[in-house]
Amino acid sequence: MARARKATIAPGATIGILGSGQLGRMIALEAARLGYRSHVFGPGADDPAMQVSNRATVAAYDDEAALAAFAAAVDVVTYEFENVPYATAAFLADRTKVRPSPAVLQICQNRLREKDFCASIGAPTTRYVEVAGPEAVARELRDLGPPAILKCAELGYDGKGQVLVKADSDPKAAWEEMAGHAPEAVGILEAVVDFRMEISVIAARGLDGQITTYVPVENRHRNHILDETLVPARLKPALADKAEGLARLIAEKLELVGLVAVEMFVTTDERLLVNEMAPRPHNSGHWTLDACVTSQFEQLVRAICGLPLGSPERHADAVMKNLIGEEVERWAEAVGDPNSKLHLYGKAEARPGRKMGHVTKLLPKREG
Ligand code: AMP
Numbered sequence: 001m002a003r004a005r006k007a008t009i010a011p012g013a014t015i016g017i018l019g020s021g022q023l024g025r026m027i028a029l030e031a032a033r034l035g036y037r038s039h040v041f042g043p044g045a046d047d048p049a050m051q052v053s054n055r056a057t058v059a060a061y062d063d064e065a066a067l068a069a070f071a072a073a074v075d076v077v078t079y080e081f082e083n084v085p086y087a088t089a090a091f092l093a094d095r096t097k098v099r100p101s102p103a104v105l106q107i108c109q110n111r112l113r114e115k116d117f118c119a120s121i122g123a124p125t126t127r128y129v130e131v132a133g134p135e136a137v138a139r140e141l142r143d144l145g146p147p148a149i150l151k152c153a154e155l156g157y158d159g160k161g162q163v164l165v166k167a168d169s170d171p172k173a174a175w176e177e178m179a180g181h182a183p184e185a186v187g188i189l190e191a192v193v194d195f196r197m198e199i200s201v202i203a204a205r206g207l208d209g210q211i212t213t214y215v216p217v218e219n220r221h222r223n224h225i226l227d228e229t230l231v232p233a234r235l236k237p238a239l240a241d242k243a244e245g246l247a248r249l250i251a252e253k254l255e256l257v258g259l260v261a262v263e264m265f266v267t268t269d270e271r272l273l274v275n276e277m278a279p280r281p282h283n284s285g286h287w288t289l290d291a292c293v294t295s296q297f298e299q300l301v302r303a304i305c306g307l308p309l310g311s312p313e314r315h316a317d318a319v320m321k322n323l324i325g326e327e328v329e330r331w332a333e334a335v336g337d338p339n340s341k342l343h344l345y346g347k348a349e350a351r352p353g354r355k356m357g358h359v360t361k362l363l364p365k366r367e368g
Contacts, residue, residue, distance in 0.1 A: 007207055009075050009097075009305040011035030016074030016096070017049060018042070018088065020056075022345040022355060023080035023281050024049030026289070030297035036305070041070050048345040049080070061088045071095035078258060078304050080280055082109045083155055099304040100258040100279045107254070108279045111188045112153045118274050121253045123246055125274050126265070127191040134171040137189060141165055144191045150178045153186040162224075165189070193273055195265035199233045200284040201247035204299040205256040207306040212299065213244040214292065214312045219263070219284050222324075225353060229284045229320040231291065235266065243272055250277060259300045261285060283355070287318040290341040290360045317363040328356035337361065 015031050017024045020042025028038035028049055039055040040047075050056040055073070059066035061084060068091075071077070076097040079089070082105060089102035107113045115125045129140050131150070141148055145165065152161035163174045179185035198221070203213045218233035219226055233240065247262040254260065261282030263275045285296035294302070294310025302309050323330060328350050334342040344357035 007306045013037070013075040013305070014039050014054070014073065015301065015304070016041065016070060016077040016092075017053070017080055018061075018077060018084045018092075019080035020044060020047035020049040021080060022048045025052050025345060026286075026297045026343075027078070027080060027281065027300060028053045030289075030295060031301045034298065034301055036301060039070065039074050041066070046348070048347060051346045061085050064091065067091055068095065076304050078280075078300065079105070082278055082280060097304075100254070100256050100260075104254050104256055104258075104260075104279045108260075108277050110154050111151055111276070112186070114277055115188070115274075117253075118250075121249060123250060123274050124272065126193045129189050131187040131189045134175040137165060137171040137175055137187070140189050141167075141171070144189055147192055149190045149192055150174055151188050151190065152178055153188050161185075164192075193265045193275075194268050195273075196268050197233065197235075197266040198263065198275075199235070199243060199266055200261055200263045200282060201243050202259055202261045202282055202285045202288075202296055203244075203247040203251040203256075204259050204296075204303050204309055204312070205251040205254075206303045206309045207257050208308075209252075210309050211248050211251050212309045212312045213247050214285060214288060214296070215314060216240050216243040217284050217287070223353065225324060225355075226283045226322055227324070228322070229287060229318075231287050231314065231318040231320070233266075236270075239266070239270060239272065246272060246274065250274075254279075258303050259296060283322065283358075284320075286343065286358050287320040287360045288312070288314075289343070291316040291318045291362055315365065317365050318360050319363065320358055320360045322355055323357040323359065325350050325352045325354055325356065330359070331357065334359040339363075 014037040017040045020040050025048040031038050038053040040049040040053040041057045045058045071092050086106050107117050118125045146167040150163045163177045165174045198219045199216045201216045205211045216233040218230040220228045261278040265273045281296045289295040291314045293313050334340045340361045
């Protein structure tokens with residue numbers, strides 16, 4: 001420890017985590033394993049991350065007194081979801097280290113900024129345009145579709161705030177459906193991608209610029225929520241390399257310190273298009289806890305604390321299944337399978353669509 005570089009935040013220090021869900025819980029658990037303490041800042045006292053952290057601040061993200069006290073009590077701050085207000089991250093960054101930086105957060109929390117960023121670095125996306133209201137939707141639909149997908153530029157996830165706009169759709173109704181819960185909404189209209197698979201790659205970048213990537217994985221959704229992740233994705237090696245290269249490029253150009261999960265489409269004609277980026281651990285990386293030398297959560301801790309990154313190599317293939325809502329009842333079946341690892345998030349109520357836990361089934365590793 002004594003010989004650690006000056007920029008290193010050594011074990012024993014306290015990691016501040018903005019957000020108190022399952023991702024924060026798994027960051028806190030892996031941080032504890034490395035000898036770090038955790039302090040979670042979030043809205044609910046019994047949230048998944050609060051249950052396993054050393055300290056918790058239950059407060060709103062705009063509570064400046066609580067944020068200032070939090071900044072003073074931690075050595076570095078990270079976040080477990082990208083909808084933490086930018087102002088919150090910026091406020092904390094004036095007082096302590098925030099990694100990834102608020103600038104990265106700002107890009108990733110807005111679909112237009114995200115795609116403009118991809119365009120600026122030569123990372124391919126589907127064609128898209130900013131739309132400010134129903135008239136613009138009607139006008140641009142002729143060029144991008146029909147059909148095309150109208151999305152909220154901000155605060156949409158798991159398919160919320162998205163509408164398929166067809167030739168005979170009423171643009172005004174589509175706009176209202178998209179913007180209903182956000183009256184000041186800015187929209188993005190996207191050309192529909194003819195894809196055969198959705199994949200993601202998680203890249204980590206350390207304080208010294210070292211980058212690692214996990215193997216591309218294949219994601220299957222149900223009701224717009226991730227249902228299963230297959231590891232590795234069934235891709236030709238050249239395309240898998242290209243996907244890792246894109247994630248690496250994004251991490252480098254973001255000047256990231258931390259993790260970025262890059263979701264991509266594999267088109268029917270074997271091209272890769274970036275769909276979304278998340279500057280945090282990702283649901284499609286949960287398998288790394290059980291099948292890799294270094295999990296995504298440990299890698300995040302290493303990156304933000306200025307430690308060398310660990311190996312992202314996997315020692316097994318895997319299928320990760322989310323336990324959503326009532327599926328949590330499958331926990332008994334999962335613990336009965338000697339090759340499955342059960343993770344439950346400590347949520348009391350199994351509401352429909354709520355991620356209650358996941359199971360990673362380990363499989364013999366195939367090369368490729
Ligand atoms: P997103 O919130 O952008 O991840 O979108 C949720 C899901 O909608 C994706 O996982 C895709 O299955 C689908 N989707 C989103 N954008 C497009 C697109 N441009 N073309 C086709 N499908 C899309």
